[in-house]
Amino acid sequence: MAKLGVSVIGGSGYTGAELLRILVRHARVRIRHVTSRELSGTPVSQRLPNLNWLDMQYEMPVPKQLSDSDVVFVCTPHTSSMEIVPEVLEHCRVVDISADYRLADRKLYEEIYEVKHTSPQLKSVYGLPELHRNEIASADLVANPGCYPTGAVLALAPLVRKALIEDDRIIIDAKSGSSGAGIKPTAFTSHAECANAVKPYNVTGHRHIAEIDQELSLVAGKDVRVNFTPHLVPISRGILTTCHTFPTGKVTEDKVRSLFTDFYKDCPFVRIRPEVPDLRGVLGSNFCDIGFSIDARTGRLVVVSAIDNLTKGASGQAVQNMNIMFKLPETLGLDSLGLYP
Amino acid sequence: MAKLGVSVIGGSGYTGAELLRILVRHARVRIRHVTSRELSGTPVSQRLPNLNWLDMQYEMPVPKQLSDSDVVFVCTPHTSSMEIVPEVLEHCRVVDISADYRLADRKLYEEIYEVKHTSPQLKSVYGLPELHRNEIASADLVANPGCYPTGAVLALAPLVRKALIEDDRIIIDAKSGSSGAGIKPTAFTSHAECANAVKPYNVTGHRHIAEIDQELSLVAGKDVRVNFTPHLVPISRGILTTCHTFPTGKVTEDKVRSLFTDFYKDCPFVRIRPEVPDLRGVLGSNFCDIGFSIDARTGRLVVVSAIDNLTKGASGQAVQNMNIMFKLPETLGLDSLGLYP
Amino acid sequence: MAKLGVSVIGGSGYTGAELLRILVRHARVRIRHVTSRELSGTPVSQRLPNLNWLDMQYEMPVPKQLSDSDVVFVCTPHTSSMEIVPEVLEHCRVVDISADYRLADRKLYEEIYEVKHTSPQLKSVYGLPELHRNEIASADLVANPGCYPTGAVLALAPLVRKALIEDDRIIIDAKSGSSGAGIKPTAFTSHAECANAVKPYNVTGHRHIAEIDQELSLVAGKDVRVNFTPHLVPISRGILTTCHTFPTGKVTEDKVRSLFTDFYKDCPFVRIRPEVPDLRGVLGSNFCDIGFSIDARTGRLVVVSAIDNLTKGASGQAVQNMNIMFKLPETLGLDSLGLYP
Amino acid sequence: MAKLGVSVIGGSGYTGAELLRILVRHARVRIRHVTSRELSGTPVSQRLPNLNWLDMQYEMPVPKQLSDSDVVFVCTPHTSSMEIVPEVLEHCRVVDISADYRLADRKLYEEIYEVKHTSPQLKSVYGLPELHRNEIASADLVANPGCYPTGAVLALAPLVRKALIEDDRIIIDAKSGSSGAGIKPTAFTSHAECANAVKPYNVTGHRHIAEIDQELSLVAGKDVRVNFTPHLVPISRGILTTCHTFPTGKVTEDKVRSLFTDFYKDCPFVRIRPEVPDLRGVLGSNFCDIGFSIDARTGRLVVVSAIDNLTKGASGQAVQNMNIMFKLPETLGLDSLGLYP
Numbered sequence A, B, C, D: 001m002a003k004l005g006v007s008v009i010g011g012s013g014y015t016g017a018e019l020l021r022i023l024v025r026h027a028r029v030r031i032r033h034v035t036s037r038e039l040s041g042t043p044v045s046q047r048l049p050n051l052n053w054l055d056m057q058y059e060m061p062v063p064k065q066l067s068d069s070d071v072v073f074v075c076t077p078h079t080s081s082m083e084i085v086p087e088v089l090e091h092c093r094v095v096d097i098s099a100d101y102r103l104a105d106r107k108l109y110e111e112i113y114e115v116k117h118t119s120p121q122l123k124s125v126y127g128l129p130e131l132h133r134n135e136i137a138s139a140d141l142v143a144n145p146g147c148y149p150t151g152a153v154l155a156l157a158p159l160v161r162k163a164l165i166e167d168d169r170i171i172i173d174a175k176s177g178s179s180g181a182g183i184k185p186t187a188f189t190s191h192a193e194c195a196n197a198v199k200p201y202n203v204t205g206h207r208h209i210a211e212i213d214q215e216l217s218l219v220a221g222k223d224v225r226v227n228f229t230p231h232l233v234p235i236s237r238g239i240l241t242t243c244h245t246f247p248t249g250k251v252t253e254d255k256v257r258s259l260f261t262d263f264y265k266d267c268p269f270v271r272i273r274p275e276v277p278d279l280r281g282v283l284g285s286n287f288c289d290i291g292f293s294i295d296a297r298t299g300r301l302v303v304v305s306a307i308d309n310l311t312k313g314a315s316g317q318a319v320q321n322m323n324i325m326f327k328l329p330e331t332l333g334l335d336s337l338g339l340y341p
Helices: A014-023 A063-068 A081-089 A106-113 A129-138 A147-161 A209-220 A253-263 A311-325 B014-023 B063-068 B081-089 B106-113 B129-138 B147-161 B209-220 B253-263 B311-325 C014-023 C063-068 C081-089 C106-113 C129-138 C147-161 C209-220 C253-263 C311-325 D014-023 D063-068 D081-089 D106-113 D129-137 D147-161 D209-220 D253-263 D311-325
Strands: A004-009 A029-035 A071-074 A093-096 A141-143 A171-176 A227-232 A239-245 A270-272 A288-294 A301-307 B004-009 B029-035 B071-074 B093-096 B141-143 B171-176 B227-232 B239-245 B270-272 B288-294 B301-307 C004-009 C029-035 C071-074 C093-096 C141-143 C171-176 C227-232 C239-245 C270-272 C288-294 C301-307 D004-009 D029-035 D071-074 D093-096 D141-143 D171-176 D227-232 D239-245 D270-272 D288-294 D301-307
Touching (some): A004 A014, A014 A029, A014 A311, A063 A081, A071 A081, A081 A093, A093 A311, A129 A209, A129 A311, A147 A171, A147 A209, A147 A227, A147 A239, A171 B239, A227 B239, A239 B171, A253 A270, A253 A288, A301 A311, B014 B029, B014 B311, B029 B063, B071 B081, B106 B209, B129 B147, B129 B311, B147 B227, B147 B288, B147 B301, B301 B311, C004 C014, C014 C029, C071 C311, C081 C093, C106 C209, C129 C147, C147 C227, C147 C239, C147 C288, C171 D239, C239 D171, C239 D227, C253 C270, C301 C311, D029 D063, D081 D093, D093 D311, D106 D209, D129 D147, D129 D311, D141 D311, D147 D227, D147 D253, D147 D288, D147 D301, D253 D270, D301 D311
Parallel strands (some): A004 A029, A004 A071, A093 A141, A171 A227, B004 B029, B004 B071, B071 B093, C004 C071, C071 C093, C093 C141, C171 C227, C270 C288, D071 D093, D093 D141, D171 D227, D270 D288
Antiparallel strands (some): A171 A239, A239 A301, A288 A301, B288 B301, C288 C301, D239 D301, D288 D301
């Protein structure tokens, strides 16, 4: 069977690395170009310790040379993607892993990312397949969701759609591994500063809030504003998202379980668990595990989701989107199981 | 100056170890006995790698031999303490680190710990000095607080006293190191099962909830029921407690800061920080660092506290209580600074 | 194409879990039985967080029921395997992951493992494909190597075969993750005791020494006795083996590189690296990465190997052996790349 | 009693932070100045999370203003110290924590650090108190040892002095925490790159080798060249040093134990342990724990030492040197015990 021509722009960081880990084993993919301005001319094998046998070199990104590709994954940082995506789109379809096309409200994007959007007119689809599968199938530009929004929205969407919870008392307390901060060394993510710490950051003002609000508002059919606080924990991969919610009426375990099971019945990567998950089941995989617990004393409903921030929270989801865009089986190339223990 | 005679019952676990680490350097303490049923006859130096020079042996616990002690720290597990405390109290004052005398409502204790309380009549004082300093000073039996309640109550008491927040929408999302589970090896806390995970547990039913409710209700002058969820994170020491609260009226940063600063102005171990703390400032120390952030979008007020679960969350606080009970400077022997990095 | 019937005896521990992670994705395998005395009747999905969708139950081990299997992997502890292997061998071929059949000198086994061998007469092949591929192909009973011997023997075999190094001054300093100790909780491997430590253990007397000596002696054609010391480091997976050796004559980087490249030219899982490896390239994969450095001051030649102790060091290698035994491509089902970062 | 005036040049990095952690609790010290070119004007409390109550500001380093100090600790990087030490020495005594004055052979220094030494004529004493206590007492300039040399030399000196081991077959395999690399963020020491790895580096060419050779040669009375390889392990603090040695004659456990016990009988910070140590006993303390094991099969003698790289391996040892220089009790201010667990 014919293979898709696939290229990766910005292939030296963690989302690029994770994409390559997946793509080199994908049965229907031929990798055409992997670009990196900094490492152009360097073998990919030299940069990525797990791909040390791969016979490819980093190239400079040249959009017109991408015409041999059916799809391009753009892994450049926020605000860099929008510089290159319009030109790439002239040659092929795009999955953009940055934040540049995630917010439908481009003005809000400009406010949050403190930059002028240079291609606000481009039409994009928010690439969370569990909510937007059909639109993704026909999209030319898919804006791959952020890692935190993926974990949070999947945990909350079923409840919000049915208006089962107070929508002004949704608390999302997330715990993320250090790879989520990207590959650039910083004081915040250096090993000695993280190894024995749990570090809350952007406690009431993380940029991903707007994405979560956008998607949950869409699901709810009304404005929803969540309360979100992320923490850095000393693991390299994974996001555990603890959602504290308050039902508006009586809920039972059976009712909640049915709700989630039904909502995700056609979603191969969402697993509803009998108990709340931890991260051991999902690391290195594209699964999102979800479980919940009802607080008999206070009525609170706690929903917990677990994802690998680089896989379902970034590059795995990007490949899932590609599969959908090109009518391939949604799980193709994404059959890796969580690395346990 | 005369030294206090001090003994430790149950000196082979983590709270016992931490007590000894502090007591051997305490200028006004002479350690009389360290007991352990399992290790009786074994040198303490053989069990505790950091005290490998200490010239003492574990003994069998024999209450009447404790009459040479002014105070005894009881570090045995829940439900074991109440078997020994009454007899010990005939000879000296007691700081009990177990949960056995923390809940004033002994019936509630019996319900939660699923055991008959064998000495419900004993009068005890809840040993959180920041709330009960005067009663501690004259108490014969101090019930040392649990680790989670210490972090949570200190973060919330000022707000609850002033009724500044909705008291039915208090969410406490806590992250604890593995030493909090005690020294007994379990599948839950084995290294391979924890190293790459964040594990929520007892998501809506942790035993410490009753303590938090008891103390906050006392502070509030009315019934308060908190929403508490603990998580195990891959660090050995420390609890970071993220409290999500919703002010009933308008709050400003200045107002909240003044409130906390005033509330703790005579409390040498509580430090109000300009920003939310992480754990790097408190590990190995008796400090509780507190900071907060106001969510401009939703009104939420997030208060974060950081403690070392074995020090301020257990044995350091026990020594702080001893200092108060015997009119010593509250900080004596507790001047260790956090181990950073 | 017809699939192999495969069963796993002792499927609840870490080597069993890792086997299942690999086997469920192996294109030519049908899993027939997974046994566990302790968990018999329990769904596998309940025990293994990464296989939480798998529709199988643990069964009691009943050898005669294994006649529907072409090959059985035995993952029971040392000294338990030899109780069951003889009977299983009447029905199908066996890859035994325990130590019971690794040492050709069964008397030495009895001495080291302090037990009487109950089936010393069984003929077994040491399952290190890089040294014994042909014998493995026709073996009925393959004794899968220990994790430390795999890392050490692969790093040293080329040098020893050519007698390039002093064979009485071979120092093997190994660093292993905690999963190597197995799933049973112990004080040695509990998280709080490991998280901030590097722990040497069995410093001069680890049981795996005999295996390393056996294989290197075979390669050398003379008796070799290595100096081996293992350390526990706070990671869950992986063994980094640092071999300090002293060349008997002059060696150059080119010469050593050629030697290793030639030696492993037909070995798809051994990668000779331009620099010494660390573990990031191999975790979750079946690769063994090898690199070296020559000490210009002293003449010392340092060879470093990196493996995942559960994959190439145990279950991955077991599947590699199965592939060889059944004339399948050696890499089938073993194409997972290292999880980086 | 009068206090020493003490200043710290370069107080924003890890050795500066550790010095301050110790000095603020030292009964005979008054801190005069803490300098940092980058943070001049910033409160120390803002930079160091564990000293968040300290009422001091970073200043620009101005040597002549240091005349109010009896001793100055210089914590600037290698090659920067020699720019400032000569001028500081005109005003007070100096303990230099950099490498600039450690090597008596200044030419060798220039070769290794690839820089011209600008004050080669300055007389310095190598600040390892266990070997040079008397010279330190009267020195004006003490060159504080490197972290690796401290662990290695203390483990080997007794054996080398008695010529008990082959001096051309000394292998030192060291495992260090990430704080040893300093505070500057790098790709090598970022959390995501370290968390699941053991990373050998400078495998045959680490700069500290010259120091180890210098000191052991001095002890031996002849040239000694060691074989040294360091590894980065995922802990923040601590160095475990495994020394593999080959006795020239017969050694017994008693003989080795007596040798070490005698050698260190007046050394309060060296503890000879019944078994090989791990790091749990020394973290945050100034102790060096040493143990050993004799390999009955090969004759090898393995000596293991454990230190905290920032304390005994840097700033604790610097304070120990200060105590000796000013005739204070050697252990003053250094009574912190290891943080266990």
